[in-house]
Amino acid sequence: MFKASDYFNVLQQIERFFVNSAAGKPVIQPLDPVDLRTKIDLDLPREGMSLIDLQSEITDYLTHAVKTAHPSYFNQLWGGFSAPCFMGDMVSSVANTSMYTYEVAPVATAIEKTLVAKMGKLVGFDNPEGQFTTGGSNGNLMAMAIARHQAIPALKQEGMTAAPQLIAFVSEDAHYSFAKAASLLGLGSSQVWKIPVDDRGKMRVSELERLISAAREQNVRPFFVAATAGTTVRGAYDPFAEIAAIARREKLWFHVDGAWGASVLLSETHRHLMQGAEQADSVVWDAHKMMGMTLMCSILLVKQRGMMANAFSSRDTDYLFHTEEEEPMNLGNSTIHCGRRVDALKLWLAWKHLGDRGWEALVDRYFMLAARSQEIIESCESLELVVPRESLNICFQYIPKNPQFDPNDLTLKVRQVLLSKGIAMVNYAKIGEKVVFRLVICNNQTRLADLEAFFEALLAIARQLESNIKSG
């Protein structure tokens, strides 16, 4: 049934893919959707192909894939390559199972529970429950659903007819998944009230208090506040302890979205950024971001046991969840998923491989590279750090010599040249009126020399564009 030799060629293609992901090779060869159709045969045939013939389809796929393990891939909050994770991914596919019952996933269930306990302890939860989910967005949705259930348990069966208008609070820099969650949960996205941030991108707690009072005056019901550990654009950490105190006083569920930034808990030096998060009711932590696992590898941690089953258990499931004795080991009743892939194995293998010390070294190295990038920006008169750096996001602009040139416009043009030449992939974002490069450090293949080369290339392109505009 399985012959290793059937797969050697694929492994060789994967090896070539990584050779082509090295510094100096293009990180991306942009393809517009029309071109793509001419390069890849997307049609599904009536007669099937042999495994050997599939190899050319795999070659096409890998040739045109973005090289997210390239050392100059800085575009998203994930990237790089982890060998133990790759092994875990393969094994998860081979020993294909679903996480819902202990019966079909005994080892995977025990592994997932081990990781929940370990990561919960790092957060500062004594005896947490938790589950892997299909991403931080999904974890945020589940946290909001648990909070809604705590606020109005009758809603689970009776629906919104039983509900007063519920209000959630997040900062204006929080991830868009909260608005999506509120709309999916029937609250409405406009019931997510956005709290202004200060000039470092942190939630203004005085504004949170003001808006909670405003909500109470309007006879609507505050139930949930989410703080962010590592905001998507600026990498800012909200003041958790102060928000926790307000949440306690106002009887709100306090959630921390640590999808991007909770991994600082792995470092003695940087874990202080999460101070106060231990007072949360729930925390989301993506291991597919800073920890470099493949997508998806994300966990929702809940401080008090039983909350997840309260919110998510369903009736008429005895065909799947057979006996009450088995229940404590079955994960399926405490989540919104039914079938769910084993994402815990790859993280467990990576943890065994790196150990706590290896994770710490990784996070510390990222902070070192981020600090070095900041120094490069601050020592260059043509570059400006637009917001103070708190973690691994570095938001900056190129400042044209001639003030008539628009730096926002130039940022977009420089990025486009970096992409079209395959030099680097770096994203952009808007902060206030400024369009900035958002450089993020979370790729384990990136070395200091790659960052230096990136800044050099960026400056050369910007200066060239400036001189073209002048002479044009």
Ligand SMILES: Cc1ncc(COP(=O)(O)O)c(C=O)c1O
């Ligand atoms: C702060 C924050 N929360 C949540 C998410 C969503 O995570 P996911 O892509 O795993 O759904 C992101 C994604 O970048 C994020 O930056």
